[in-house]
Amino acid sequence: xxxxxDAMGGDNAPREIVKGATLALGKxxxxxxxxxxxxxxxxxxxxxxxxxxARVEVKHASEVITNDESPTSAVRNKRDSSLVxxxxxxxxxxxxxxxxxxxxxxxxxxxGIMYIGRIAGVQRPALCPAIPNYRGTSTLLxxxxxxxDCKPSYLAQFxxxxxxxxxxxxxxxNPRVALLSNGTEDHKGDIMHQEAFALLSExxxxxxxxxxxxxxxMFGDYDIxxxxxxxxxxxxxxxxxxxxxxASILKAEFSKAKLSYLFARxxxxxxxxxxxxxxxxxxxFLGLKKAVIKAHGSxxxxxxxxxxxxxxxxxxxxxxxxxxxxxxxxxxxxxx
Amino acid sequence: xxxxxDAMGGDNAPREIVKGATLALGKxxxxxxxxxxxxxxxxxxxxxxxxxxARVEVKHASEVITNDESPTSAVRNKRDSSLVxxxxxxxxxxxxxxxxxxxxxxxxxxxGIMYIGRIAGVQRPALCPAIPNYRGTSTLLxxxxxxxDCKPSYLAQFxxxxxxxxxxxxxxxNPRVALLSNGTEDHKGDIMHQEAFALLSExxxxxxxxxxxxxxxMFGDYDIxxxxxxxxxxxxxxxxxxxxxxASILKAEFSKAKLSYLFARxxxxxxxxxxxxxxxxxxxFLGLKKAVIKAHGSxxxxxxxxxxxxxxxxxxxxxxxxxxxxxxxxxxxxxx
Numbered sequence: 082x083x084x085x086x087d088a089m090g091g092d093n094a095p096r097e098i099v100k101g102a103t104l105a106l107g108k109x110x111x112x113x114x115x116x117x118x119x120x121x122x123x124x125x126x127x128x129x130x131x132x133x134x135a136r137v138e139v140k141h142a143s144e145v146i147t148n149d150e151s152p153t154s155a156v157r158n159k160r161d162s163s164l165v166x167x168x169x170x171x172x173x174x175x176x177x178x179x180x181x182x183x184x185x186x187x188x189x190x191x192x193g194i195m196y197i198g199r200i201a202g203v204q205r206p207a208l209c210p211a212i213p214n215y216r217g218t219s220t221l222l223x224x225x226x227x228x229x230d231c232k233p234s235y236l237a238q239f240x241x242x243x244x245x246x247x248x249x250x251x252x253x254x255n256p257r258v259a260l261l262s263n264g265t266e267d268h269k270g271d272i273m274h275q276e277a278f279a280l281l282s283e284x285x286x287x288x289x290x291x292x293x294x295x296x297x298x299m300f301g302d303y304d305i306x307x308x309x310x311x312x313x314x315x316x317x318x319x320x321x322x323x324x325x326x327x328a329s330i331l332k333a334e335f336s337k338a339k340l341s342y343l344f345a346r347x348x349x350x351x352x353x354x355x356x357x358x359x360x361x362x363x364x365x366f367l368g369l370k371k372a373v374i375k376a377h378g379s380x381x382x383x384x385x386x387x388x389x390x391x392x393x394x395x396x397x398x399x400x401x402x403x404x405x406x407x408x409x410x411x412x413x414x415x416x417x
Numbered sequence: 418x419x420x421x422x423d424a425m426g427g428d429n430a431p432r433e434i435v436k437g438a439t440l441a442l443g444k445x446x447x448x449x450x451x452x453x454x455x456x457x458x459x460x461x462x463x464x465x466x467x468x469x470x471a472r473v474e475v476k477h478a479s480e481v482i483t484n485d486e487s488p489t490s491a492v493r494n495k496r497d498s499s500l501v502x503x504x505x506x507x508x509x510x511x512x513x514x515x516x517x518x519x520x521x522x523x524x525x526x527x528x529g530i531m532y533i534g535r536i537a538g539v540q541r542p543a544l545c546p547a548i549p550n551y552r553g554t555s556t557l558l559x560x561x562x563x564x565x566d567c568k569p570s571y572l573a574q575f576x577x578x579x580x581x582x583x584x585x586x587x588x589x590x591n592p593r594v595a596l597l598s599n600g601t602e603d604h605k606g607d608i609m610h611q612e613a614f615a616l617l618s619e620x621x622x623x624x625x626x627x628x629x630x631x632x633x634x635m636f637g638d639y640d641i642x643x644x645x646x647x648x649x650x651x652x653x654x655x656x657x658x659x660x661x662x663x664a665s666i667l668k669a670e671f672s673k674a675k676l677s678y679l680f681a682r683x684x685x686x687x688x689x690x691x692x693x694x695x696x697x698x699x700x701x702f703l704g705l706k707k708a709v710i711k712a713h714g715s716x717x718x719x720x721x722x723x724x725x726x727x728x729x730x731x732x733x734x735x736x737x738x739x740x741x742x743x744x745x746x747x748x749x750x751x752x753x
Contacts, residue, residue, distance in 0.1 A: 215662045226599050229607040263562050263650035271565040271647050295651040296658025311607050312648040314599035315631040316655050322632025323659030326551045330691055334684040345681035348670040355666055 082111060083138075083177045084392050085170050088118030089145045089163035090184025092379050095122050098183060101385025103132035105393075108386070112393050115177065117142045117167040142166040145184075148378070152187030156195055164188055168196035171371050178396030179372035181363060181388050183380045190227050193366050193373040200401065202408045205231070206368030207239045207310070208375065209246060211361045211391075212320055214301030219361055221247055221256075221305045222298065226314035227366070233277040236260070236307050237284050238408070242367040243305045244287045245407045249398030250365075250391070256304035259293035261312060267291060273309070281307065286410040295319060324356035362387035365395060367404065372396055418447060419474075419513045420728050421506050424454035425481045425499035426520025428715050431458050434519060437721025439468035441729075444722070448729050451513065453478045453503040478502035481520075484714070488523030492531055500524055504532035507707050514732030515708035517699060517724050519716045526563050529702050529709040536737065538744045541567070542704030543575045543646070544711065545582060547697045547727075548656055550637030555697055557583055557592075557641045558634065562650035563702070569613040572596070572643050573620050574744070578703040579641045580623045581743045585734030586701075586727070592640035595629035597652060603627060609645070617643065622746040631655060660692035698723035701731060703740065708732055 086102050088095040095118055102114050113136040116123050120141035127137065144162040146155045156165055164182055171180040182189050190208070199206055207224035214220050223243040228235060240258050247253035260278055262270040269292050270278060281289045293303055295316050308316065331349055335342040342349070362384060363376035372395045376388045422438050424431040431454055438450050449472040452459050456477035463473065480498040482491045492501055500518055507516040518525050526544070535542055543560035550556050559579040564571060576594050583589035596614055598606040605628050606614060617625045629639055631652050644652065667685055671678040678685070698720060699712035708731045712724045 215665055229599055229605075229610075261651060263565055263647050269565075271645075274565075274647070294658075295654030295656075296661065298655060299658045299662040309607075311599050311610070312651045315597060315648045315652050318631030319634060319652050319655035320631075320659070322630075322635045323656070323662070325632065326635040326659070327663050327688070327692070329551055330688050331684075334687050335681075338681075338684055341680045341684055344677045344679075345671075345674075345684070348667075348674055348677055348681070351670050352663070352666050356663070 082393065082396055083113045083115050083174060084389055085115045085117065085167045085177050085180040086389070087163045087167045087180065087182035087184055088116040088123045089142070090182040091376065093381060094183065095119070095126050097380060097382045098385050099123060099126040100130060101380070101382035102389055103127070103130045103137075104382055104386040105389035106132050106136055108390060109393055113137065115140055115170055115174075117170065118163040119143070140166060140170060146188045148185045152185060152191040155185070155188050156192040164192055165196065168192050171373070172196055177371070179374060179392035181374045181376055181385070181392055183376040183378055183385070186226070186375055189373065189375045190366060193369050197369045197371050197373060199368055200370055200405055200408065203368040204238055205235045206366055207242065208364045209243055209367045210317065210364035211251070212298055212317065213356060213361055214299050215355070216301035217355055218301055219251070220298060220301055220303060221251070222313055222317055223305065223307055223367065224310040224313050225308070225317045225364060226310045228310035231273065231309035233273060233280045236277040236309065237280045240281055240284060240287050240289065240305065240307045241407050241410060242404050243307065245403035246365060246367055246395070246400050247304055249400040249403045250395040253304050255288050258287050258289045258305045258307060259291060259297065259303040261306045261308035261316060262292040262294070265292050265294060284410065286407050299323065327356055328353055362391035365400070370401065372400060418729065418732055419449045419451050419510060420725055421451045421453065421503045421513050421516040422725070423499045423503045423516065423518035423520055424452040424459045425478070426518040427712065429717060430519065431455070431462050433716060433718045434721050435459060435462040436466060437716070437718035438725055439463070439466045440718055440722040441725035442468050442472055444726060445729055449473065451476055451506055451510075453506065454499040455479070476502060476506060482524045484521045488521060488527040491521070491524050492528040500528055501532065504528050507709070508532055513707070515710060515728035517710045517712055517721070517728055519712040519714055519721070522562070522711055525709065525711045526702060529705050533705045533707050533709060535704055536706055536741055536744065539704040540574055541571045542702055543578065544700045545579055545703045546653065546700035547587070548634055548653065549692060549697055550635050551691070552637035553691055554637055555587070556634060556637055556639060557587070558649055558653055559641065559643055559703060560646040560649050561644070561653045561700060562646045564646035567609065567645035569609060569616045572613040572645065573616045576617055576620060576623050576625065576641065576643045577743050577746060578740050579643065581739035582701060582703055582731070582736050583640055585736040585739045586731040589640050591624050594623050594625045594641045594643060595627060595633065595639040597642045597644035597648060598628040598630070601628050601630060620746065622743055635659065663692055664689055698727035701736075706737060708736060
């Protein structure tokens, strides 16, 4: 199995990307890496690291897609960008199972659909990150921002795809699925979410429990939260903001009290780690013919390594095949 | 000035409600309280407290509205409930400036519209809580859940009403208004939010800065976040969940390490207090002819006291009059 990595995407590329990927190589033996990006720069980073050389390839790409440019025109025109070259490798190399990029989210989503393509029957691919929760496990949020305007039938598919992903990559037996709404009662939600609730209740093959609230993202009482891409993104950013806010407050308070910090160090770092976004790796883009993972733009080596291992799990677990198998179950309900 | 208090609403009524209200009496001299609810029970609670007796009235109400019943039928049929009796006092007593209830949100919203009425020109009254942020100040979120289905013109009015409220009750000079969206770039959002963005950009009298994300609710870089009631509620609950999650994690970690706790106690309580929801009081229901405030259902004495002082500020600051003055400015843009 090969994991393709866009070495040039993200705030800390290529250094942290390359470093993180080689860290992951040390943790599992069953995969190789194909870096795409500026060959000179990537090899310069690699030269400073110790890793199993036989498991690493570098494919040169002369261009880089930035956050400032229009995703659509960028992926169309920058054919020799590290992202597009990577997507082509993922598509054409039978051994390549997944691509990871910390670059422009829009470009990864657009490029993924353009070069890898949707699984037949998927209305809208969706972004599905794993959110750290109070239990120290993770909650899958789908859609976390790929589709701002959603129809009820999209959300039913998000539930099915995330269920398949949870089983395949996270060892979830019968994941509890909830719909992110403005209250837990069945009647809550705007018109679209009320229709989605009815559709989810009919959808076969998923363990739909009912409505959940923003707070449930962090409590960990559900395995999967289904959301429209707009409010899903609001919830994701709020949870992310929580971790950052708490980290900042802890830092501010304890920097004034060194002795207290000395005694509380262990507990503080535990609190941080539970709320730490980076340990969760990246967000899987569900619904494509091969695994595409968007890593956080600010990813450091540690989170890149987590994203690589997550990609390996997703491929080993045959996520795509599980989605293909489960997808018809939503179709059935849609006819009703 | 009189503040009317539904003594029977909320998980800890009447004890914590009555206790909190009398606490508030001790902090300011310029207002009186009218409790509505079971006279026997309320007076029993009062008997155990020391407060300025001359500033407290109790108006008997034989019924209580619960969270389980339909808000609309409850406020229609339970004419002698502590909430409805309170709303009637607020409407009829010229000295009464605000009502506070920790009871059913739906009943408070429905009852407020039914008995107090909208300000002329207000399309939809909106729920506007103050969220604790990293700076230790508060961010106004409007709408936090009163209107799940929103039109762009509603959001423009939310911005105007919250600006008037921020100036009147929170001493905000020229509050920075942002639109809660799925990204900070101007083009972000679903169709409804893109239209709202355009409308907010044209709205006179507000200081509209652009789009904000879920995380901005806790960072405190904006004074007001305008949102549709659905995603606003998702963000509110997520922020609330954050505080609870962190409190739980801190408790879990430090209960295993008493000595560390001893040394870090001061800092930990500071962290908690910054994220503490209760210190912010209640959520103002903006757009009614008099101030109606929904306190958190789980309110304890401390947060009830905060809500009472918040009500006093809102009345002293002439919030309603400010809204009446500013409202025409949205109307202008609506014609364009």
